[in-house]
Amino acid sequence: MEAPVDLARLKARDDAEWRRVEASYAPRLYAYVARRVKDREAREDIVQESFLVAVRNIERVDPALGFEAYLFNILGSRVIDWLRRKRPVQLTGLGLEESAAHFDFVAAPRETPSQVARQAELEEGARILLGAAARAWCRECFEAQAFERVAVFEAVVVRGIRNKDAARRFGHADDGAVAGVKFRGLKRIAELVHELDASGAVKQAVLAHLSHEDRPVDLDFAQAWSEARAACPPREWLSACARKEDGAEQVHVRHHAPDCASCSAELDHLRADPAGSEAASLLEALRRRRAAEHDEQA
Ligand SMILES: [Zn+2]
Incomplete structure (x- = not known):
């Protein structure tokens, strides 16, 4: 020892x-x-x-x-x-190509400070919008109990694991299923970008980026994903994990938490303080029930 x-x-x-x-x-x-x-x-x-x-x-x-x-x-x-x-550009459009995106840095023409500021604003807006759409997609999957779908998508698109390695990790015979999850996930996220209310320019920039038509913004999918904590599970799932309880959603927690700095820190904290974890989880369950009742009344 x-x-x-x-x-x-x-x-x-x-x-x-x-x-x-x-x-x-x-x-x-x-x-x-x-x-x-x-x-x-x-x-x-x-x-x-x-x-x-x-x-x-x-x-x-x-x-x-x-x-x-x-x-x-x-x-x-x-x-x-x-x-x-x-891989400064994590997304290579909606194609299923495996190769990492090549990105050549070309000296950009000089821009005025206000152009630079406008571009930075557009890029930030695009990242936030993409993050929000990704988060909405994860919530849809959680609701549908499709926990493994999120885990597969996160492995391939966000962490950059190859389709065939992901297929092995998740016990699929071939990587076709993985490619399908990636393709449908990106397609649905693009739809959600469209649905979410945002200014025209930002929405255009994200959609153009996702469809690979154009690169009006330098957008990093993994950054948008982690900043929005898109796939971070609700705290009560982490508490359940800390208490070693099993549930369908633990598939996602098991795959997500070890690679997520926020969730793994939170898990360590919960494991160190099980009593606090139980209280927090009860509170969250209560909060959810109240929110659900509120929705019913509305
Ligand atoms: Zn997380």
Whole structure:
């Protein structure tokens, strides 16, 4: 049994303690990265960078969550950063092509500051709208008890896992089913973008992006998805997971939470405080019931 992490010594930038921590965590960090990043060299860089960031920001460790959650949060966001750099455009339209999108950076003509500001505003609006549509789609799937659909979509479109690897992970004989989930999900999200109320320009930009006709905005699907917490389950599902209860929705929690920094931190917190978790879940159930009653009356 290895000694627990000595946070005080880490905060004092004690070399010996950092070396010990690095040696004891490195294998698990590599394993985490290896599941997501194919490039071996990149894996080393990501793990090294994560330790550097961890050393630099060690004062920010939340004692309630602990060092491990802190370290894995950093690692998770480094992995996402890397995947983004690798594939700045996650969506290659509605086609089913497997190849990663190639993106050539061409020196853009100089723009005036107001043009730059307008473009930034458009891009932010597009990201928020896409995130909201993605969230609405996840809620539709949850309502239909189609938990695995969200897990498959998130694996392929958001985390960039290949169709055939996803098929294996979810126990499908071939990747046709996975491609279908991706295709129908993107199509429905495009419809939801259309349905959601938004200014014409933003909606046009997102739809053009999704249909691959044009790239009026630089839109990162994974970023929109995670900022909107599109697939993040309701807290009561996480509480149930922390209490090791089983339910159909746990399929989604199991696939989503380990890769989601917010949900995995929340889960760690719930596991550390089961009583608080139970109370929170009861409160949420109550809130939902009230909302449902309110809807009926309306
Ligand atoms: Zn989440």
